[in-house]
Amino acid sequence: MIRTPSIERATSRALLVACMVAACGGGGSKPAVTGPDHGPTLAAGSAGTASASAPAPATPSPGGEDAVLPLWPEIKHGTLPNGLTYYILKHQKPEHRAFLWLAVNAGSVLEEDDQRGLAHFDEHMAFNGTRRFPKAEIVNYLEKIGMRFGADLNARTEFDDTVYELEVPTDNQVFLAKGLDILHDWAGDVTYDPAEVDKERGVVKEEWRQGRGAGERIFDKQAPVLFKGSRYAVRLPIGLPQVIDKAPRDQLYRFYKDWYRPDLMAVIAVGDFDDAGAIEREIRARFADLKNPAHERPRGVAGVPRPDGTRVSIETDRELPWTEVSVYNLLPHRPEASYKDFRRLVVEQVYQSVLNERFATISRRPDAPFVGAGAGISSLTREIDGFVREARAKPGKVPATLESLFTEVLRVEQHGVTQGELDRARTILARNAEQNDAEDATSDSRNYTEEITRHFFEHELLIGRASEKELTLTYLPTITLAEINTLAKAFGGADNRVILVAGPDASKAPPLPTRDRVLAIIDEVGKRTIDPWEDKVVTAKLMAQLPRPGKIVQETKVPAINATEWTLSNGARVILKPTDFEADQVLLAGSSPGGLAMASDREFRDARFADDIAGVGGVGELDAEELQKVLAGKHVTASTAIGGTTESVEAGASARDLETMFQLVHLEMTAPRKDERAITVWRTNLIDQLENRLRVPEVKFAMESRAVLYKNHPREKSLEPGDVAKANADKALAFYKDRFGDASDVTFVIAGAFDPAQLRPLVETYLASLPGKGRKEKQKDLGIRKVSGIVKKIWHLGQEPKAHVQLMFHGDESWTRDKDRDMFILGDVLAIRLREVLREDKGGVYGVESSGFIARAPHQERSFTISFGCDPARVDELVKATFDEIAAIQRDGIAADTLEKVAQTFLRERELQLRSNGFWVGWLTSAYTFGDDPALVLDPSKMTARMTSDNVKAAAKRYLPSTQYFEAILLPAK
Numbered sequence: 001m002i003r004t005p006s007i008e009r010a011t012s013r014a015l016l017v018a019c020m021v022a023a024c025g026g027g028g029s030k031p032a033v034t035g036p037d038h039g040p041t042l043a044a045g046s047a048g049t050a051s052a053s054a055p056a057p058a059t060p061s062p063g064g065e066d067a068v069l070p071l072w073p074e075i076k077h078g079t080l081p082n083g084l085t086y087y088i089l090k091h092q093k094p095e096h097r098a099f100l101w102l103a104v105n106a107g108s109v110l111e112e113d114d115q116r117g118l119a120h121f122d123e124h125m126a127f128n129g130t131r132r133f134p135k136a137e138i139v140n141y142l143e144k145i146g147m148r149f150g151a152d153l154n155a156r157t158e159f160d161d162t163v164y165e166l167e168v169p170t171d172n173q174v175f176l177a178k179g180l181d182i183l184h185d186w187a188g189d190v191t192y193d194p195a196e197v198d199k200e201r202g203v204v205k206e207e208w209r210q211g212r213g214a215g216e217r218i219f220d221k222q223a224p225v226l227f228k229g230s231r232y233a234v235r236l237p238i239g240l241p242q243v244i245d246k247a248p249r250d251q252l253y254r255f256y257k258d259w260y261r262p263d264l265m266a267v268i269a270v271g272d273f274d275d276a277g278a279i280e281r282e283i284r285a286r287f288a289d290l291k292n293p294a295h296e297r298p299r300g301v302a303g304v305p306r307p308d309g310t311r312v313s314i315e316t317d318r319e320l321p322w323t324e325v326s327v328y329n330l331l332p333h334r335p336e337a338s339y340k341d342f343r344r345l346v347v348e349q350v351y352q353s354v355l356n357e358r359f360a361t362i363s364r365r366p367d368a369p370f371v372g373a374g375a376g377i378s379s380l381t382r383e384i385d386g387f388v389r390e391a392r393a394k395p396g397k398v399p400a401t402l403e404s405l406f407t408e409v410l411r412v413e414q415h416g417v418t419q420g421e422l423d424r425a426r427t428i429l430a431r432n433a434e435q436n437d438a439e440d441a442t443s444d445s446r447n448y449t450e451e452i453t454r455h456f457f458e459h460e461l462l463i464g465r466a467s468e469k470e471l472t473l474t475y476l477p478t479i480t481l482a483e484i485n486t487l488a489k490a491f492g493g494a495d496n497r498v499i500l501v502a503g504p505d506a507s508k509a510p511p512l513p514t515r516d517r518v519l520a521i522i523d524e525v526g527k528r529t530i531d532p533w534e535d536k537v538v539t540a541k542l543m544a545q546l547p548r549p550g551k552i553v554q555e556t557k558v559p560a561i562n563a564t565e566w567t568l569s570n571g572a573r574v575i576l577k578p579t580d581f582e583a584d585q586v587l588l589a590g591s592s593p594g595g596l597a598m599a600s601d602r603e604f605r606d607a608r609f610a611d612d613i614a615g616v617g618g619v620g621e622l623d624a625e626e627l628q629k630v631l632a633g634k635h636v637t638a639s640t641a642i643g644g645t646t647e648s649v650e651a652g653a654s655a656r657d658l659e660t661m662f663q664l665v666h667l668e669m670t671a672p673r674k675d676e677r678a679i680t681v682w683r684t685n686l687i688d689q690l691e692n693r694l695r696v697p698e699v700k701f702a703m704e705s706r707a708v709l710y711k712n713h714p715r716e717k718s719l720e721p722g723d724v725a726k727a728n729a730d731k732a733l734a735f736y737k738d739r740f741g742d743a744s745d746v747t748f749v750i751a752g753a754f755d756p757a758q759l760r761p762l763v764e765t766y767l768a769s770l771p772g773k774g775r776k777e778k779q780k781d782l783g784i785r786k787v788s789g790i791v792k793k794i795w796h797l798g799q800e801p802k803a804h805v806q807l808m809f810h811g812d813e814s815w816t817r818d819k820d821r822d823m824f825i826l827g828d829v830l831a832i833r834l835r836e837v838l839r840e841d842k843g844g845v846y847g848v849e850s851s852g853f854i855a856r857a858p859h860q861e862r863s864f865t866i867s868f869g870c871d872p873a874r875v876d877e878l879v880k881a882t883f884d885e886i887a888a889i890q891r892d893g894i895a896a897d898t899l900e901k902v903a904q905t906f907l908r909e910r911e912l913q914l915r916s917n918g919f920w921v922g923w924l925t926s927a928y929t930f931g932d933d934p935a936l937v938l939d940p941s942k943m944t945a946r947m948t949s950d951n952v953k954a955a956a957k958r959y960l961p962s963t964q965y966f967e968a969i970l971l972p973a974k
Contacts, residue, residue: 065340072464075452076280082290083263084187086283087452089270091445094912096171098271099449100179102164102186103456105266106259108237109159109302117239118247118255120157121204125252126164127155128196130185135196136840138182142166143832143901145175146908150847157237159302160382161457165449169908170273180267180286187265188290190256197249202843204244210846210869211238212800214319214696218502225313226328226498230303232381258297262290266456270449304332304384307495310522312515316505319798321692321699322392323503323512325370325401329387329491330498333379336460342468343475346429350479351487352376353425354417358408358533359391361625366680369393369400371688375409377491382458387491395688396510398501399521406525409488415532416485426476427633433472435635435654437465438584494522504695538629540621543663550768552760560935563924564756566763570772571744574763575924575934577751579917586658586752587917588651588665589925592745595645596715597780597858599735604715606728610736611642613729616682617675619667624678631660638664640740644715645779645858647739655753662766669740669770672733679729687721697798697970705806705968708793713784743770745777749924751917781858786810792967796974803872804970805879806865809960813862815854821946822955823862827851828902829894829952830866830885837885838868844878845870852959856930864959872971879967889956893949903944910940 071077076088108119129135142153145168152167164186168179220236227233267287269279305311335341352375359373373391380386389409393401436443455462463471499522503512513521552574554567566574572590599607618624638651638661649668653661694700703718710716748767750759786808813819830850838845845868852864870878913919914937927934936942 065343066338068337069339069342069461069463069467071455072462072467074464075462076276078280078284080262080284080288082288082292083261084287084290085266085456086280086287087266087268087270087456088276088279088283089445089448089452090273090276091270091448092272093442093444095272095915096169096911097445098168098170098176098179098269098273099445100166100168100176100183100271101268101449101453102166102183103266103268103453104162104164104187104260105160105264105299105457107158107160107162108235108239109231110259110299111235111239111255114243114251115247115255116235117204117208117237117241117243118252119162119259120237120239121200121244121247121252122190122256122260123155123157123162123164124200124204125192125197125256126186126190127153128200129191129193130182131189131191132181132185134191135193136836141178142168144897144904145169146904146906148905148909149835159232159235159237163453170271176273176279177282180282183267184286184290187260187262187267187287190260192249192253192256194249197252199840199843201244203839203846205241206844206846206870208238208241208244209800209802209871212802213698213798214317217317218315218320221315222313222500222502225311226305226500227381227384228305228308228311230305230384232302232384235302257293259299261292261296262287263292263296264299265290266453268449268452268456270445270452272445302381302383305330305496305498310494310497310499310519312499312501312518314501314512314515314518316503316512318505318507319695319697320502320504321689321695322371323395323398323501323509325391325393325398325405326498326500327389327402327405328380328498328500329493330380330496331385331387331491333381333383333385333458336458338461339471342461342471343478346472346475347479347483347487348377349429350422350425350476351412351484353428354421354484355389355408355412357421357424357628360628362404362408364625364678364681366677366684368681369397369404371685373401373405375405379458387488393503394685395692398503399513399517402499402513402518402521403525406522407528407530410525411530411533412485413488414530416481418533418535419481420535420537421533422479422481422484424629424632426479430473430476431633431635433469435584437469438654439582440465442581442583504692508695509692536625536629538622538626540626540630542622542627542630542660543620543667546765547666547769549761549764550770550772552764552768558934560938563934568743568763568768568772570768570770571774572746572748572767572770572772573928574767575747575749575928576754576756576759577749577920577924578754578756579751579920580753581915581917583753584654584656585917586653586655586661586750586754587921588649588661588748588750589921590649590665590746590748591646591925591929592648592743592747593645593777593779593857594647594739595643595779597645597782598739598777601714603731603735605723605726606731607642607735608719609724609727609729610732610739611640612682612686613674613679613727613732614640614668614672614736616678617673618678619664619673620671621673623673623675634660636661636664638668640668642736642739649740658754658759659762662762666766666770669743672736674729674733676729683724683727686719686724690719690721690724697973698804700797701795701804701968701970704795705793705966708791708968709786709808709966710784711787715782715784741771742773742775743767744772744775746770747925747928749921749928751920751924779858783859785859786861787966789964790962790967791965792969794969794971796971798970798972801872801972802869803875803972804867804869805875806867806966806968807879807882808966808968809852809862809864809964810966811862811961811964813854813860813959815856815860817942818946819862820854821943822951823852823854823864823959824943825902825947826952826955826959827864828905829889829898832898832901833885833889833894834866834868834882837881838870838878842878842881844874844881862959875969875971879969883962886956886960890953890960893953896949899947899949899952903947906943906947907940914938 079085111119127138139149147153147167155164166179166182168175170176224233267283273279355375362368363372370391370393375389377387389405391401391405451462454460499518501512550569552566553569556565564576596607618627634657635654636657640649649665651661651665827850834848834850838848848868850866854862923937924934
């Protein structure tokens with residue numbers, strides 16, 4: 001089921017992140033590239049896409065509300081004689097790609113005492129040798145066909161299950177066939193070569209090591225309380241380091257043979273293939289030989305904590321930078337299969353929408369006890385559902401935060417919700433359902449693959465977006481105030497409640513309340529008389545009076561990329577690229593030179609807060625709360641930012657909400673609203689955050705490293721609490737208004753599902769009407785430079801036995817397109833080679849990041865960074881291995897097969913980028929900023945022609961000199 005974004009995804013699941021193991025294959029994602037030949041990508045906003053043809057929408061069943069919802073007819077589904085399940089869905093986004101996943105109904109809860117962590121270890125071993133793909137051949141093969149380890153080849157182990165994720169091209173049937181071979185080998189033919197097992201121990205241990213920190217230490221203490229009496233309490237997927245270090249190969253293999261069996265597996269194929277029937281025949285033929293063990297072990301349950309009263313955990317850690325308060329009411333997982341279940345889910349989403357709106361309102365008050373709070377009903381694990389309330393308490397405000405979390409639920413029980421709140425929630429959920437349906441045809445196949453996976457594991461309903469929309473729109477009008485008003489009582493009281501409080505240790509923070517005080521607070525709130533909620537009614541429009549339109553004074557076509565350039569009467573440019581990539585999405589980005597560099601040193605003290613202060617106050621006549629209500633049910637976002645040398649605006653919308661998007665952009669640029677109360681809240685919260693951030697070793701390391709790198713330049717220094725306390729809001733807003741007060745040199749880029757004729761009146765009304773005073777600026781160079789020579793610094797911070805290494809090679813460098821290409825290629829080459837050397841050969845790291853760029857403005861300079869985490873005892877060894885690999889490339893160049901991997905990956909990624917609105921917005925912004933040919937991006941041959949061993953060797957010599965670099969190392973505190 002496609003769900004409204006809620007606490008299920010945003011908060012409850014977040015609590016479990018410390019124990020969930022994700023992205024085991026990749027070891028880190030590749031940073032976004034910014035060079036003009038490979039273009040930046042603008043993140044998509046809240047815009048949507050369009051619907052495909054769909055089966056007749058589902059309506060309430062004539063068989064009654066208990067009837068099970070039928071499986072979406074577009075999915076081919078079946079079970080082989082050996083018990084293996086399969087699902088096949090033909091879907092054409094992304095184009096020429098298919099997701100081939102293996103879902104294994106076995107996770108860490110099935111481990112025996114001597115196997116803790118081996119479910120996850122088994123997942124790693126699937127990438128280290130199978131019958132048809134020895135050693136690292138799976139990764140090697142996928143890279144050769146242009147897929148990236150981590151992004152397109154990955155796996156995850158959780159409490160209840162394990163999922164292997166493979167993405168392959170579909171323009172060659174061999175790729176699909178071999179992808180199914182890989183899934184088959186994962187399912188039954190992993191070899192467990194003893195040498196590979198021992199090498200991979202180090203990688204798994206590094207994943208455990210890099211995941212350690214205050215949050216993980218706290219969760220180690222909370223899990224036995226939250227999951228008391230169930231196996232979830234004692235089977236965190238990452239496992240125990242002593243088991244990872246010493247478990248014999250046969251012990252590891254035993255878990256695989258017990259639980260990797262066809263009756264506990266599903267093969268899932270979703271993507272742009274020609275014939276779903278042919279995929280079905282391939283699966284039936286290829287996976288029929290898998291056999292179940294002669295004596296199958298029964299797959300047990302992990303269990304649900306028994307209702308035995310309120311359980312409380314109060315924990316501190318000296319590295320926690322804030323205090324979290326969570327209240328859980330636990331209950332056995334409810335089914336999500338019938339019409340009645342669907343209606344229950346809709347009702348619960350309405351309820352949590354109302355609660356979250358109230359918590360957001362409270363958080364904006366100066367006397368709010370918390371920075372932010374949320375509530376929702378969700379699945380915590382496969383077997384446990386929970387009604388969850390969570391908040392980040394302000395220092396010393398844990399008691400008041402607890403009171404607020406309980407008060408708002410009781411307020412609903414005693415007084416109900418208002419008609420306005422119910423109407424807004426209905427509007428929001430109805431629009432979300434409509435939007436999900438509209439996005440159907442061009443929604444990413446991964447979304448459907450995830451849905452199918454949940455259907456296999458949890459029997460979650462899977463009916464298609466058109467049917468979900470129809471049911472949602474049918475049920476929403478039937479939800480009554482009385483129904484919402486009594487919903488909270490359904491989750492029980494003290495008998496199935498867990499309260500978790502975690503914060504900094506009391507030596508440097510206000511003490512946390514005791515368990516007895518926590519229980520007393522709950523009792524006190526329950527006896528209070530609680531006033532009804534006052535719902536502020538908003539009747540104002542977003543824009544009461546439209547601006548006087550300007551004109552489009554010149555039009556230029558760019559046929560090579562199907563784009564149009566408009567020059568406006570105020571001097572601004574608008575670049576239009578209509579697309580069909582996302583059928584209901586439009587993205588906008590505007591940028592102009594200037595930024596904080598235009599502030600004098602005295603002005604800078606206040607100007608650096610300009611976009612923050614403008615961002616909290618709302619726009620025009622509407623404060624932030626009123627704005628949220630006015631925009632309820634619309635899919636639109638807009639925001640502004642002032643960077644070092646540019647100011648920018650970004651926006652996104654559904655095609656239905658284009659005028660609202662343009663109005664928001666106009667108001668963000670011309671009518672920032674000063675809200676003293678919001679500024680007070682912002683100032684207080686930011687000061688608290690800054691005062692506690694240095695508790696986090698990684699944060700202090702980053703701050704100290706930056707200070708050394710930029711020689712303590714005042715404009716590069718990290719913020720201090722006193723800076724925020726002294727910030728003058730009036731001066732900050734004056735700077736904001738100056739930066740956005742002249743659109744003469746702004747370039748707007750708009751890409752998405754629109755007809756230029758449709759946009760013409762909107763552009764003239766809302767963009768051409770922006771003030772234009774003739775300002776033409778360039779990015780200003782303030783002379784800020786990095787430290788020269790070889791600089792090595794070590795910081796001893798943190799209590800975990802882990803290290804972090806960062807190497808930065810930098811220096812002045814005039815920009816050329818070929819240099820920029822060579823830097824990009826070098827980054828990809830080193831990413832592959834360092835992964836092979838540091839991870840696969842030495843077992844010393846979980847992941848390595850490697851990338852570089854040449855800045856074109858305001859000062860042309862190169863920067864190339866390599867970073868990884870590791871065992872502190874192996875820092876010198878791994879740093880030396882890194883420099884040895886660099887020296888080898890400088891001396892010998894790089895092997896042809898590595899270059900072929902880089903080339904194929906670039907070409908495959910470019911295929912997808914050219915079908916992305918976000919990529920086009922980023923690329924066109926860069927091209928028009930620097931006067932590049934916007935059609936250049938259509939010809940990848942210029943990039944691949946640079947992919948030679950000699951070019952890589954020359955780039956390594958030029959960009960990775962042994963005479964100038966910054967080496968920053970984080971080690972544990974002594």
